[in-house]
Amino acid sequence: xxxxxxxxxxxxxxxxxxxxxxxxxxxxxxxxxxxxxxxxxxxxxxxxxxxxxxxxxxxxxxxxxxxxxxxxxxxxxxxxxxxxxxxxxxxxxxxxxxxxxxxxxxxxxxxxxxxxxxxxxxxxxxxxxxxxxxxxxxxxxxxxxxxxxxxxxxxxxxxxxxxxxxxxxxxxxxx
Amino acid sequence: xxxxxxxxxxxxxxxxxxxxxxxxxxxxxxxxxxxxxxxxxxxxxxxxxxxxxxxxxxxxxxxxxxxxxxxxxxxxxxxxxxxxxxxxxxxxxxxxxxxxxxxxxxxxxxxxxxxxxxxxxxxxxxxxxxxxxxxxxxxxxxxxxxxxxxxxxxxxxxxxxxxxxxxxxxxxxxxxxxxxxxxxxxxxxxxxxxxxxxxxxxxxxxxxxxxxxxxxxxxxxxxxxxxxxxxxxxxxxxxxxxxxxxxxxxxxxxxxxxxxxxxxxxxxxxxxxxxxxxxxxxxxxxxxxxxxxxxxxxxxxxxxxxxxxxxxxxxxxxxxxxxxxxxxxxxxxxxxxxxxxxxxxxxxxxxxxxxxxxxxxxxxxxxxxxxxxxxxxxxxxxxxxxxxxxxxxxxxxxxxxxxxxxxxxxxxxxxxxxxxxxxxxxxxxxxxxxxxxxxxxxxxxxxxxxxxxxxxxxxxxxxxxxxxxxxxxxxxxxxxxxxxxxxxxxxxxxxxxxxxxxxxxxxxxxxxxxxxxxxxxxxxxxxxxxxxxxxxxxxxxxxxxxxxxxxxxxxxxxxxxxxxxxxxxxxxxxxxxxxxxxxxxxxxxxxxxxxxxxxxxxxxxxxxxxxxxxxxxxxxxxxxxx
Ligand SMILES: Nc1ncnc2c1ncn2[C@@H]1O[C@H](COP(=O)(O)OP(=O)(O)OP(=O)(O)O)[C@@H](O)[C@H]1O
Ligand SMILES: [Mg+2]
Numbered sequence: 001x002x003x004x005x006x007x008x009x010x011x012x013x014x015x016x017x018x019x020x021x022x023x024x025x026x027x028x029x030x031x032x033x034x035x036x037x038x039x040x041x042x043x044x045x046x047x048x049x050x051x052x053x054x055x056x057x058x059x060x061x062x063x064x065x066x067x068x069x070x071x072x073x074x075x076x077x078x079x080x081x082x083x084x085x086x087x088x089x090x091x092x093x094x095x096x097x098x099x100x101x102x103x104x105x106x107x108x109x110x111x112x113x114x115x116x117x118x119x120x121x122x123x124x125x126x127x128x129x130x131x132x133x134x135x136x137x138x139x140x141x142x143x144x145x146x147x148x149x150x151x152x153x154x155x156x157x158x159x160x161x162x163x164x165x166x167x168x169x170x171x172x173x174x175x
Numbered sequence: 176x177x178x179x180x181x182x183x184x185x186x187x188x189x190x191x192x193x194x195x196x197x198x199x200x201x202x203x204x205x206x207x208x209x210x211x212x213x214x215x216x217x218x219x220x221x222x223x224x225x226x227x228x229x230x231x232x233x234x235x236x237x238x239x240x241x242x243x244x245x246x247x248x249x250x251x252x253x254x255x256x257x258x259x260x261x262x263x264x265x266x267x268x269x270x271x272x273x274x275x276x277x278x279x280x281x282x283x284x285x286x287x288x289x290x291x292x293x294x295x296x297x298x299x300x301x302x303x304x305x306x307x308x309x310x311x312x313x314x315x316x317x318x319x320x321x322x323x324x325x326x327x328x329x330x331x332x333x334x335x336x337x338x339x340x341x342x343x344x345x346x347x348x349x350x351x352x353x354x355x356x357x358x359x360x361x362x363x364x365x366x367x368x369x370x371x372x373x374x375x376x377x378x379x380x381x382x383x384x385x386x387x388x389x390x391x392x393x394x395x396x397x398x399x400x401x402x403x404x405x406x407x408x409x410x411x412x413x414x415x416x417x418x419x420x421x422x423x424x425x426x427x428x429x430x431x432x433x434x435x436x437x438x439x440x441x442x443x444x445x446x447x448x449x450x451x452x453x454x455x456x457x458x459x460x461x462x463x464x465x466x467x468x469x470x471x472x473x474x475x476x477x478x479x480x481x482x483x484x485x486x487x488x489x490x491x492x493x494x495x496x497x498x499x500x501x502x503x504x505x506x507x508x509x510x511x512x513x514x515x516x517x518x519x520x521x522x523x524x525x526x527x528x529x530x531x532x533x534x535x536x537x538x539x540x541x542x543x544x545x546x547x548x549x550x551x552x553x554x555x556x557x558x559x560x561x562x563x564x565x566x567x568x569x570x571x572x573x574x575x576x577x578x579x580x581x582x583x584x585x586x587x588x589x590x591x592x593x594x595x596x597x598x599x600x601x602x603x604x605x606x607x608x609x610x611x612x613x614x615x616x617x618x619x620x621x622x623x624x625x626x627x628x629x630x631x632x633x634x635x636x637x638x639x640x641x642x643x644x645x646x647x648x649x650x651x652x653x654x655x656x657x658x659x660x661x662x663x664x665x666x667x668x669x670x671x672x673x674x675x676x677x678x679x680x681x682x683x684x685x686x687x688x689x690x691x692x693x694x695x696x697x698x699x700x701x702x703x704x705x706x707x708x709x710x711x712x713x714x715x716x717x718x719x720x721x722x723x724x725x726x727x728x729x730x731x732x733x734x735x736x737x738x739x740x741x742x743x744x745x746x747x748x749x750x751x752x753x754x755x756x757x758x759x760x761x762x763x764x765x766x767x768x769x770x771x772x773x774x775x776x777x778x779x780x781x782x783x784x785x786x787x788x789x790x791x792x793x794x795x796x797x798x799x800x801x
Contacts, residue, residue: 030402034567038596038657042358042557053656057598064593168500175493 002036002055007079008062018076018139020066029063069131070161073138073154082151091152100159103127107163107170114174124167131160196325197358197558199366199550200315200332202308202346204263204389204415205517207231208544209315210551211323212560217551219544220322228543229318231388232260233310235297243314252446255281257298260445261417262311264389265304266349267341269293278417280441308349316355329358331554333546335390336362337410337573339619340631340661347660358557360658363387364394365405365570366549367515371540372398373552373566379510380406382498384528384536385546386491387516389415393494395502395509401566407501407592408573409494414487416452416518422483423451423475427466430473455480459520481523488527495531501592512536515545570595572655576631579616581606582710583625588653591621595659600652602668606718608725609641613649617663636665638672644722712761716749719765723772730779738775745771 005011012028014020034040036055041048065071074084107123110116134157141150198211206228210219219227226245234247235257242250251258259282265273270293273279285294285301294303316327332355334346343360350357364383371377378399385392392410396403424447425436433439439447447468454464454475463476499506512528514536519525529535553568555561572595577587580603588599605613613636620628639647648668655661666673723742731739745768752764 026397026404030399030404030567030569033569034402037567037569039359039557039567040563042563043559053596053654054598057596057654060594060597061599172493172497175496 001051002032002059004058008066008075011059011062012066014066016076016079018073018135018142020072022067025063025066029059032059069135070157073135073150073157076142077147077151077154080145080147082147084151084154087155091155093152093156096156096159100163103163104166107166110170112174117171117174120167120171120174124164124171127160127164127167131157131164134160194560195328195558196319196323197551197554197560198316198319198327198330199361199547199552199554200312200330200350200355201363201366201547201550202263202312202332202334202349203231203387204261204417205231205387206543207311207315208547209319210544210547211319211327212551212555217548217555219547219551220318222318229311229315231263231311232258233262233302233307234258235299235302237298239299241299241310243310252449254298255442255445256283258445259295259297259302259307261389262304262307264413264417265293266308266345267339268304277437278421281444305345305349305352308346309352312350312353312355316353327355329356329554329558331359331361331366331550331557332357333361333363333366333550334659335385335410335412336364336392336394336405336408336570337390337412338659339412339574339629340576340659341629342412343659347658358554360660361550361553361568362392362394362405362408362570362659363390363546364392364408364515365396365403365568366547366553367513367545368394368396368398368403368549369552369566369568370545370549371513371537372403377511380504380508382495382509382512382532383515384491384495384512384519385410385515386518386524387415388518389413389417391415391491391494393491393498395498395504402569403566404569405571405594406504407498408571409498409501410573411490411494414490415516416455417448418487419455419484419518419521420448420451422487423455423466423480424448426475426479426483427451427468427473431468431471455521459522477522484521484523488523491524492527492531495528506532509534513540515540515542517543570657570659572597572659574619575621576617576619576653576655576661577628578603578651578653579618579625582714584710585618585620585623585625585628588651589655593655595655596657598652598654600650603649603651604645605639605642605647605649606644607721608644610644610647611639611641612637613639613665615651615663615665617653617661631661632663634663634665636667636672638670639667640670644718708758709756709761712758712765713753716753716761716765716768719768720746720749723768723776726772726776726779730775733778734775738771741771742768742775 007016009016012025014025014028033056036052036059038049038052038056041052065075077084103123110119134153138150138153138157141153196211198209199217201208208219208227208229210217221227222229222244229244230248232244232248232251234242234250234254236242247258248260251260261278265279270284270288270290273293274284283296285296288294288303292303294301295307319327330350332346332350334343338346347357347360364385367383367385368381380395380397383392383394383396390410390412391414392408394408395406397406421436424439427447427450428435428439450466450468454466457464458475458477458480463474466473466475509532512532512534514525514528519542525536556563556565571592572589573591575587575591576589577585578601580586586601588601589597603613614633615636616625616633617631618625618628619631622628636649639649649665650668651663651665653661653663664673723746734742745764749761749764749768752760
């Protein structure tokens with residue numbers, strides 16, 4: 001049905017790298033699902049159907065990994081043999097930690113009503129901008145194979161993404 | 176089937192005689208439909224009175240007979256206890272949940288039934304929601320068989336996209352009970368998109384806004400080159416026309432000098448809802464509507480109704496907002512909005528949708544039939560009657576799935592809006608030395624604590640080879656298939672021993688509770704996070720202290736005095752930290768204890784693992800030959 005490639009990038013015939021053509025990724029994904037999706041094998045033998053479920057699940061996992069900016073970053077590091085599970089104190093810039101703490105505190109201190117929306121919007125905006133900037137830096141470090149730096153940035157991206165989710169939750173709780 | 180086709184020379188198209196009669200069924204809260212191929216086109220079928228919509232009402236009569244549809248609905252006011260309506264909203268719920276909702280007050284529930292699976296006591300006997308649904312399905316299938324003169328060999332049944340696992344399972348059981356081979360459970364908004372998309376050949380991002388009698392779904396799909404990809408879905412399985420009727424009935428009760436909804440007597444309840452429903456539907460055409468109750472007349476204006484409806488409309492808009500956010504998309508990127516479900520005929524819904532998305536929703540589709548037709552088309556493909564190359568559906572999982580870990584925390588394994596089928600594995604390890612069994616508890620929901628999610632199933636894994644705590648690696652795999660149904664399997668890595676469960680609908684997920692869970696999950700997200708950090712820290716600390724305690728008892732004399740003193744001191748410091756509520760301090764002292772005992776643990780681990788592994792292979796062989 002489908003031959004499994006060495007890594008998710010080559011599975012979708014994309015160059016390995018942080019900057020990714022999302023349209024192309026989506027196009028390739030759809031094309032491959034058209035081949036392996038279990039609905040294509042509704043009338044086939046059990047064994048073939050099971051194989052289809054397996055391959056289709058694998059493609060979904062590969063697709064979701066590359067689609068998400070954070071998961072893509074982690075995956076690229078893992079491809080280089082970098083352990084991203086263990087976070088060491090020294091990986092985190094104390095200044096960054098402090099800033100995170102401050103942001104979280106200001107989030108907690110906001111009133112729980114509509115008057116907070118404007119501030120939340122600002123925070124969301126600022127975090128998005130910072131995420132975008134850090135993503136560019138990450139791409140650069142990765143391109144020049146500064147893996148240590150890239151790993152630090154990855155953890156920073158994790159923090160920022162989490163913060164972003166918290167801002168969104170705070171907004172959802174109000175509207 | 177496909178193998179036979181392939182072996183035919185030239186790969187001829189499916190011959191007429193090879194066709195299997197397949198159907199699409201929209202099992203609705205208020206109305207149900209069946210669609211099948213009629214002369215090469217999938218259409219909904221009408222009954223002898225040319226009605227396509229079968230009211231989802233079932234009358235269980237004292238003479239033992241069962242009537243389904245318009246005749247049953249007509250008896251709802253006269254024989255309230257024996258005409259079951261809106262049964263779809265009872266699927267997957269517990270007795271308490273049904274009783275507390277007040278929606279089923281006109282019925283008597285069986286006192287003998289399990290709290291997790293309530294049943295109605297009717298004049299014709301006890302019936303549970305799965306059986307009532309099966310009676311509706313049977314009537315539809317009979318209609319198709321009478322019209323086509325052929326037996327229906329398989330059907331695609333639609334479910335709200337936001338249905339949870341228990342509700343999906345019960346729908347499947349109802350179909351099985353009705354003797355239907357289920358080709359697939361298909362999400363209602365996805366089915367609507369298929370019928371619409373294949374008809375118009377349109378490409379782009381479309382929103383399907385489906386407000387029916389009892390449930391609400393909103394899905395965002397991307398349509399391109401025959402592939403229908405659901406990007407995100409949201410909704411509320413307890414929000415529909417019924418709730419707007421309840422709002423009007425509450426108003427009527429107030430006007431009559433009764434004290435609101437709760438004051439409506441059980442046996443008056445269906446009649447009052449029907450009066451409210453008539454007025455509400457009339458307001459879709461007129462600026463005001465008349466209601467009469469007990470000889471008095473009242474006038475409800477469109478403006479007054481809009482006020483009553485506002486909180487419900489707002490809930491639908493919040494779901495839209497969340498779907499866009501989950502897909503990381505702005506309203507500007509939406510190319511079209513499709514309205515599905517009878518309740519979208521309310522002008523105030525059309526207006527709210529148009530305002531929110533900044534464009535007029537499509538007007539030219541039949542909001543009642545489009546779901547059944549989409550299901551019928553998918554049934555043709557799955558039965559092998561239609562070449563599969565025509566189109567492909569890629570759907571998502573609506574609610575996050577997870578597993579209970581130590582300390583009543585939920586480890587999310589499959590997040591909401593993940594494309595299905597999906598399979599995810601997670602490794603768990605043993606907590607105690609020599610532990611040979613492990614219980615796994617599967618839950619569904621967005622919260623971080625088990626008690627605030629819905630329990631789906633529990634299963635246990637036995638035969639884990641005895642090893643020191645943390646040495647056994649139990650790999651748990653969650654698989655959600657294309658029906659959106661979950662199965663869980665677990666395997667110990669070193670022995671390959673397996674356990675498998677099919678998730679059983681032990682009790683249904685309360686839908687108000689899902690909504691509440693989601694809401695709470697936003698409100699309490701922060702509290703959850705810190706509570707979680709503390710639990711995790713304590714857990715980690717306890718685990719380490721237990722391990723070291725056990726190790727000291729056995730091999731304590733191997734230690735040098737200085738080493739022993741360092742460990743004792745670190746143990747003492749950690750115990751002190753455990754008494755406080757400071758996660759960071761506990762973590763820090765755990766780390767110190769870890770550090771102090773590193774050398775000892777390593778030496779000992781090597782010895783013990785060696786011994787355990789030798790023991791393990793013998794045990795494993797014994798168990799396999801049992
Ligand atoms: N003209 C109208 N104006 C207002 N509401 C209407 C109109 N026509 C139908 N409805 C409402 O639509 C609802 C039924 O819609 P529909 O048949 O699509 O629901 P269903 O498919 O049975 O339910 P669900 O999809 O939630 O399971 C009822 O609440 C009914 O009052
Ligand atoms: Mg419907």
